[in-house]
Amino acid sequence: MSVYENLKKRGITIPAVTAPAAAFVPHVQTGNLIFISGHIAKKEGKPWVGQLGKELTTEQGKEAARGIAVDLIATLNSAVGDLDKISRIVKLMVLVNSAPTFTEQHLVANGASELLGELFGAAGPHTRSSFGVAQVPFGSCVEIDLVAEVKA
Amino acid sequence: MSVYENLKKRGITIPAVTAPAAAFVPHVQTGNLIFISGHIAKKEGKPWVGQLGKELTTEQGKEAARGIAVDLIATLNSAVGDLDKISRIVKLMVLVNSAPTFTEQHLVANGASELLGELFGAAGPHTRSSFGVAQVPFGSCVEIDLVAEVKA
Amino acid sequence: MSVYENLKKRGITIPAVTAPAAAFVPHVQTGNLIFISGHIAKKEGKPWVGQLGKELTTEQGKEAARGIAVDLIATLNSAVGDLDKISRIVKLMVLVNSAPTFTEQHLVANGASELLGELFGAAGPHTRSSFGVAQVPFGSCVEIDLVAEVKA
Numbered sequence: 001m002s003v004y005e006n007l008k009k010r011g012i013t014i015p016a017v018t019a020p021a022a023a024f025v026p027h028v029q030t031g032n033l034i035f036i037s038g039h040i041a042k043k044e045g046k047p048w049v050g051q052l053g054k055e056l057t058t059e060q061g062k063e064a065a066r067g068i069a070v071d072l073i074a075t076l077n078s079a080v081g082d083l084d085k086i087s088r089i090v091k092l093m094v095l096v097n098s099a100p101t102f103t104e105q106h107l108v109a110n111g112a113s114e115l116l117g118e119l120f121g122a123a124g125p126h127t128r129s130s131f132g133v134a135q136v137p138f139g140s141c142v143e144i145d146l147v148a149e150v151k152a
Numbered sequence: 153m154s155v156y157e158n159l160k161k162r163g164i165t166i167p168a169v170t171a172p173a174a175a176f177v178p179h180v181q182t183g184n185l186i187f188i189s190g191h192i193a194k195k196e197g198k199p200w201v202g203q204l205g206k207e208l209t210t211e212q213g214k215e216a217a218r219g220i221a222v223d224l225i226a227t228l229n230s231a232v233g234d235l236d237k238i239s240r241i242v243k244l245m246v247l248v249n250s251a252p253t254f255t256e257q258h259l260v261a262n263g264a265s266e267l268l269g270e271l272f273g274a275a276g277p278h279t280r281s282s283f284g285v286a287q288v289p290f291g292s293c294v295e296i297d298l299v300a301e302v303k304a
Numbered sequence: 305m306s307v308y309e310n311l312k313k314r315g316i317t318i319p320a321v322t323a324p325a326a327a328f329v330p331h332v333q334t335g336n337l338i339f340i341s342g343h344i345a346k347k348e349g350k351p352w353v354g355q356l357g358k359e360l361t362t363e364q365g366k367e368a369a370r371g372i373a374v375d376l377i378a379t380l381n382s383a384v385g386d387l388d389k390i391s392r393i394v395k396l397m398v399l400v401n402s403a404p405t406f407t408e409q410h411l412v413a414n415g416a417s418e419l420l421g422e423l424f425g426a427a428g429p430h431t432r433s434s435f436g437v438a439q440v441p442f443g444s445c446v447e448i449d450l451v452a453e454v455k456a
Contacts, residue, residue, distance in 0.1 A: 030337065127188060284439030
């Protein structure tokens, strides 16, 4: 089953790609690897502001991470032109805007990892690092970047 | 001298690989590069909880980082099947769970870097970024991920 | 126009490469990719100490990031021998030593991104993740690492 069918089955529409808010580009391909810039969590088009363990619960953080995964897919789609050309999601770095006492970054990150796993089938399982950061640009609650492998 | 002889000489036994606590995999290979997921510090099989500059000293952090390096080696071994096929440790990212005043992340990270340098000989010298994070999953004191190059 | 002409036009002299303060190396090449270790902000040869949103303004942070970009270029130059062999700046990770309320990490990071864009022409546009960290080694205000692609 193609990634597009998997998206459709879940009622997910690929959103428009947002232009970076600063002096960088959304994606760069080098050889078979494609690097995607850090994407921040958004709600109704604006940064989803808040800190885990303070203003936001783990469940909300997980939902935010899932939303970022959808935006990362939009960027991948615009980069490669065909999501079925992605042979592997290689690596996710999940930055969770965390109060000093919050220690469930791995559960927040699952919001992105689980969706990518469902959508990309055999290409979905990926390595990951998730951790708590002091802040994220615009005060957003989560930021994620990604490395993927493209078919030769 | 092989990596296995170097391990033996230091009395280090390769531990069992722990299954990830969330929706990701321990390693992914793409071309000659192998990406290893973030591994957290453990003590007696449980997360080694604490913050540098607060509950833990630099020396304890360094010991924790060394322990993670051993776990990363176990994951590399399970990924490649033969540690002597690793042609280069390419990159380490060392996340130190830090109180706002703690600034010796580089000394903590040396616990991992020095062991990898001793064990892998010419393949050991690597690039590195180490920094202080607000928290680590499970409250662990250190988290490290790694990129290595495998012989063609 | 070559990178060297662009540096000259801006009056930038490539500084000497500083030896790492710990057990790692400044750069590792694997295939066409070159990984550069995290470089910290310096002022008059010493760590530029301070936290954004506390001791330092966004403008100062941006200046610090620009200074790191110059040091990263020095390391790239020493790694490759000829900056015009860099076919692409692939990825920047920009760590901003941030007070809990500081949310302009992307503006700080622009100090490095804009300079690299100006100097490297078509090879300059890169992916990026910037975020706020709890601390940086030596208390430095910014740390940046980099991945670049070298011509085959």
